[in-house]
Amino acid sequence: MKGGECKGSYDMNRNNKKFVELIWADKLDRIDLGEKFPVEKPNLPFQTIESINEPRMKEYEEELGKEFYPKSEYPKNYPKDWKNLLIWGDNKFVMSSLIKQGWAGKINLIYIDPPFFTGADFTVRTKLGDERIEKEPSIIEERAYKDTWSGGIASYLKYMYERLVLMRELLAENGSIYVHLDWHVGHYVKVMMDEVFGWTNCRNEIVWCYTGPSRQSRDFPDKHDIIFRYTKSEKYVFNIDLLRVPYKKSSLATGRTTLTGRKDDEYLMALDKRGKLPEDWWTDVATIGYIHGEILDFQTQKPEALLKRIILASSDPGDIIADFFCGSGTTLAVAEKLGRRWIGSDLSKFAIQVTRKRLLDIHNSKDLVDEEQGK
Numbered sequence: 001m002k003g004g005e006c007k008g009s010y011d012m013n014r015n016n017k018k019f020v021e022l023i024w025a026d027k028l029d030r031i032d033l034g035e036k037f038p039v040e041k042p043n044l045p046f047q048t049i050e051s052i053n054e055p056r057m058k059e060y061e062e063e064l065g066k067e068f069y070p071k072s073e074y075p076k077n078y079p080k081d082w083k084n085l086l087i088w089g090d091n092k093f094v095m096s097s098l099i100k101q102g103w104a105g106k107i108n109l110i111y112i113d114p115p116f117f118t119g120a121d122f123t124v125r126t127k128l129g130d131e132r133i134e135k136e137p138s139i140i141e142e143r144a145y146k147d148t149w150s151g152g153i154a155s156y157l158k159y160m161y162e163r164l165v166l167m168r169e170l171l172a173e174n175g176s177i178y179v180h181l182d183w184h185v186g187h188y189v190k191v192m193m194d195e196v197f198g199w200t201n202c203r204n205e206i207v208w209c210y211t212g213p214s215r216q217s218r219d220f221p222d223k224h225d226i227i228f229r230y231t232k233s234e235k236y237v238f239n240i241d242l243l244r245v246p247y248k249k250s251s252l253a254t255g256r257t258t259l260t261g262r263k264d265d266e267y268l269m270a271l272d273k274r275g276k277l278p279e280d281w282w283t284d285v286a287t288i289g290y291i292h293g294e295i296l297d298f299q300t301q302k303p304e305a306l307l308k309r310i311i312l313a314s315s316d317p318g319d320i321i322a323d324f325f326c327g328s329g330t331t332l333a334v335a336e337k338l339g340r341r342w343i344g345s346d347l348s349k350f351a352i353q354v355t356r357k358r359l360l361d362i363h364n365s366k367d368l369v370d371e372e373q374g375k
């Protein structure tokens with residue numbers, strides 16, 4: 001953190017005693033430059049892999065007891081000529097090109113699960129027939145797979161900052177962003193997001209707790225991730241009522257719940273017939289290793305249930321959802337199933353291939369065939 005003179009025209013004044021800022025090597029000085037967020041924005045043609053242009057299956061309707069829109073119709077805000085986008089490339093260039101092409105302020109929800117700065121090896125291990133193969137990353141993919149950064153944490157912070165600034169610009173005024181991280185860099189990125197999105201726009205730090213085997217024996221096994229939820233402004237979409245869960249048996253037995261753990265009458269609340277609001281810690285979403293039907297042999301794949309909760313909470317049918325680090329395409333698959341439009345990108349060709357197949361499988365799924373045959 002640093003303090004000092006304010007030379008530029010940007011209104012954040014370092015003479016202000018409340019001013020804090022995370023600084024890393026080579027960070028452009030936004031105050032000296034008089035620019036809110038100085039980030040270069042080239043406009044390059046990008047490589048769109050696939051565009052599937054109709055809302056498809058509504059797989060979750062039955063489970064949620066809710067029909068998103070009549071079977072033969074599009075959601076109201078889903079233009080007929082819309083094309084979903086799956087783009088292969090570095091998301092910095094993808095996003096800056098999207099901005100140059102008129103997408104600023106158009107995206108309703110962004111979820112990202114960026115590399116964690118773990119030093120992990122992202123060499124692709126996959127199956128070809130019965131044989132397990134290992135594919136070394138190409139030079140272009142190396143950055144994504146190796147997850148190592150020549151300038152240490154400073155280069156990671158620069159990388160994240162540039163991308164978060166671009167994401168803010170792409171977000172709609174009532175939009176939300178969820179950033180999935182863990183203890184390695186979560187604390188730095190929180191401070192950075194306070195700078196980019198505003199401290200008061202931080203809505204939640206969600207803790208996703210899970211369980212499973214661990215090789216750690218001299219530390220407590222790391223079994224939680226954190227997901228920062230920020231909104232662009234104070235006016236934002238949040239459908240928490242769709243996510244209500246049953247109360248605990250003990251609350252149901254008394255018909256009441258306590259606000260603070262005290263027993264005084266003033267702290268007792270009647271139960272809501274619709275169920276309980278889910279807390280900001282989630283223990284009911286299993287990791288992908290336990291969901292055999294979803295496994296795509298993509299090392300960092302996240303479960304669909306996690307994305308389902310996020311997309312239902314912070315978007316409406318027909319909204320545009322983006323994941324610029326889409327990996328195996330979990331966000332896009334769930335968006336597709338929930339009748340949302342989507343934009344995805346990844347630097348890895350393997351990730352794009354997995355995502356493309358996943359989306360086409362939804363598109364060609366049995367439900368869809370049945371629906372079309374029934375016409």
Ligand SMILES: C[S@@+](CC[C@H](N)C(=O)[O-])C[C@H]1O[C@@H](n2cnc3c(N)ncnc32)[C@H](O)[C@@H]1O
Binds near residue numbers: 298300327348351
């Ligand atoms: C942790 S994985 C995402 C996993 C994903 N949430 C899923 O469920 O499959 C991170 C992804 O970010 C991609 N990535 C890393 N740096 C990138 C960049 N600069 N531009 C685009 N994609 C990038 C990697 O190739 C990797 O697929």
